Amino acid sequence: MKRVYLDNGATTMLDPNVIKTMMPYFNVKYGNASSTHLFGEEAKEALEKSRQIIAKSINARPDEIIFTSGGTESNNLTLKSIAFTNREKGNHIIVSKVEHKCIMKACKWLEKQGFNITYLDVDKEGFVNPDKLEKAITDKTILVSIIHGNNETGTINDLKKLGEICKKHNVYFHTDACQSYTKTELNVKKQNIDLITLNAHKIHGPKGIGALYIRKGTKIKTWQHGGDHEFSLRAGTENIHGIVGFAEAVKIAMNKKHIDYMAKLRDKLINGVLGIPDVKLNGPVGDKRLCNNANFSFKGIEGEAIGGYLNNKGIASSTGSACSAKTLEPSYVLMALGLTPEQANSSLRLTLSRFTTEEEIDYTLEVLPKIAKSLRKISPFWKE
Amino acid sequence: MYYSKKTLKRFKSPEFAGEIKNPDAVGQEGNPQCGDVMKIFLKIDKDIIKDIKFKTYGCIAAIASSDMMCELAKGKTIDEALKIKPEDIVNGLGKCPQ
Numbered sequence: 001m002k003r004v005y006l007d008n009g010a011t012t013m014l015d016p017n018v019i020k021t022m023m024p025y026f027n028v029k030y031g032n033a034s035s036t037h038l039f040g041e042e043a044k045e046a047l048e049k050s051r052q053i054i055a056k057s058i059n060a061r062p063d064e065i066i067f068t069s070g071g072t073e074s075n076n077l078t079l080k081s082i083a084f085t086n087r088e089k090g091n092h093i094i095v096s097k098v099e100h101k102c103i104m105k106a107c108k109w110l111e112k113q114g115f116n117i118t119y120l121d122v123d124k125e126g127f128v129n130p131d132k133l134e135k136a137i138t139d140k141t142i143l144v145s146i147i148h149g150n151n152e153t154g155t156i157n158d159l160k161k162l163g164e165i166c167k168k169h170n171v172y173f174h175t176d177a178c179q180s181y182t183k184t185e186l187n188v189k190k191q192n193i194d195l196i197t198l199n200a201h202k203i204h205g206p207k208g209i210g211a212l213y214i215r216k217g218t219k220i221k222t223w224q225h226g227g228d229h230e231f232s233l234r235a236g237t238e239n240i241h242g243i244v245g246f247a248e249a250v251k252i253a254m255n256k257k258h259i260d261y262m263a264k265l266r267d268k269l270i271n272g273v274l275g276i277p278d279v280k281l282n283g284p285v286g287d288k289r290l291c292n293n294a295n296f297s298f299k300g301i302e303g304e305a306i307g308g309y310l311n312n313k314g315i316a317s318s319t320g321s322a323c324s325a326k327t328l329e330p331s332y333v334l335m336a337l338g339l340t341p342e343q344a345n346s347s348l349r350l351t352l353s354r355f356t357t358e359e360e361i362d363y364t365l366e367v368l369p370k371i372a373k374s375l376r377k378i379s380p381f382w383k384e
Numbered sequence: 385m386y387y388s389k390k391t392l393k394r395f396k397s398p399e400f401a402g403e404i405k406n407p408d409a410v411g412q413e414g415n416p417q418c419g420d421v422m423k424i425f426l427k428i429d430k431d432i433i434k435d436i437k438f439k440t441y442g443c444i445a446a447i448a449s450s451d452m453m454c455e456l457a458k459g460k461t462i463d464e465a466l467k468i469k470p471e472d473i474v475n476g477l478g479k480c481p482q
Contacts, residue, residue: 302419304443308395322419323443330419342416378401378447380412380423380439 002314004360008202008292009151009179009351010318014245015204021248022206025241033238034227043240050247057250058196059187060213066230067243070210071178072102074197075145077212077234078174079106081223082143082195083115086172090140096120096128097336098155099147100176104332116140124338125284126155134165143172148196149180152320152333152349153283154293156184163192172218178202178210182253183262183291194218200242204353205249209242258354263291265352265361270294272365273350276372282334282347292352295320297334297343300382301375306348309371315364320347342381388478391448398447400454402437420446424454431461452476 005013025046031039033047048062055062068074083093093110095103097119107117118136120128128146137144144166149156159175166173174195177186181198188196195218199210214220214233226235266289273279278299283289298306303319310317320331322345330344339347350364376382387395404425414421420442427435436458438450452473457465 300441302442302446304419305395305447308392308444312396321443322417323445328418330417341418345416345419378398378439379441380421381416381441 002363004315004363006350006352006356006360006364007316007318008353008356009349011201011207012204012353013355014206015249015252017252018205018245018248022241022245025244029240031240033240034229043238046240046244047238050243053247053250054198054211055213057182057186057254058198058213059189061216063231064188064213064216066212066214066233067238067246068210068212068234069208069239070201071100071176071197071199074199074210074212075100075102075176076106077223078195078197078220079103079110079143079145081220082172082174082218083110083113085219085221086142090138090142091115092118092138092140092142094118094120094133094136094141094144096122096146098122098126098150098153098333099145100151100178103145103147103176120146122155122336125288126150126153126333126337127284127288128157128162130158130161130165133162134169137165137169137171141169141171143174145174145176147179148175148177148186149183149290149293150283150333151179152331153295153337154179154290155283156180156288156290159186159191159193166194167192179290179293182250183259184287188213188215195220200246200249203249203253204355206242206245209239209246211246253354259291261354262352262356265356265358266291266294268358269350269352269361269364272361273368276369279372280343282337282339292356294350294352295334296348296350297339297346298348298372298375299346300379301372302345303347305375306368306371309375310364310367313367313371315367318349318351320349321345387444387448391445391477394448394451394477395444398438398451400437400451400458401439401447403439404435404437414442416441419443422446422450428462431463433457433460433462433465448477449473 029042031043033043051062055065172194176197178199194215196213201207280297282295303321304323307317320334322328322330330341334344407425408428409426412423423439425437436454440450
């Protein structure tokens, strides 16, 4: 059976060149970067070279990058550490209603610790309105955290405008860029960003490795105690093979031709799927949408059922339906865009990568209309 | 997919999916908010369910359960069919995700 992977928003395949770059660090250059012998020096050299690559990719300095275990850790570290380190200044944090679950849950926990959180509304395409952000800032606000590229809807927020507002009010600005990194511009100076969450496994790097950009001078303390690794901000022996793989993945992904390639396939997919009757695209179109994201609502059919039939045809997808969530509630992200629970339950997300082929898109466009038709045939909400 | 083979088989080709023309009874239950709505069509003769069909808006488990329920109800009297319990459907399908 064909195997078509259209769930690159969940994770991606390792680029073979990334694997090749990582290999020596498992069994030849396997030293601990804190050791002073030749093995340690090799590891240290690889660590610092990788740090430079990540720093350069977002126009930062190498000493502003710390490696973490991934997006969830970087987001948790930012929210909790900025909150407690800057408590004297205030106890107010602003996020949007469409942040990743790890931001949402960290905020819920911080509320229990005495912090006030504002959850900003988004518009019907998923954008945070800069004026609404400015109005929400008070003299108690210490941090604003807004997702860059949304994992469900593909919406890319205007970091420059949001960053300017935060700078004007002297509030730290953090963005979760797990989905957008290398897929659209990310520039800490131009966009006035103080902290950025980055990770490797969404860009054909290994799982279990990520980074946090922290602007020089930011008041932040370690959240994980131990050795003096990562400028004493993140204790624990560095995951050198992961870090080397991450840097190699970034080097490859920074080539802009990949963005154009994915955007072209994405638009072919979107236009094809919108040819099916009563299908709605969720999120924006064009440059303000992640180049690899498509998200639809199919009237009258449930998202997990579509995914189940696609799976039978060898196509991997995902959905924002209640069935896929342990909470049995439809996606809060789609609901924040104003979708009805039924529309959110009827959603299907297809996410591409630079390894997705046009043939795979054609195959998907061949089977999807048939699946929609057969599921609608047994739907109580569908009339021919 | 972490569903049982039986569940997936019913989901893939539900035997009882569809509609009955001129049914003797029709019922609809569920809520699109939590993702599942089931509509049942019945043909009844002398208190016995002679034919049964369903239309379901829902996930893999919902479609497979609808089909299993129809199989269990077919040929039973109304009173007997009312005694079908969720456990009977689960037993017929095998493992479902929690």
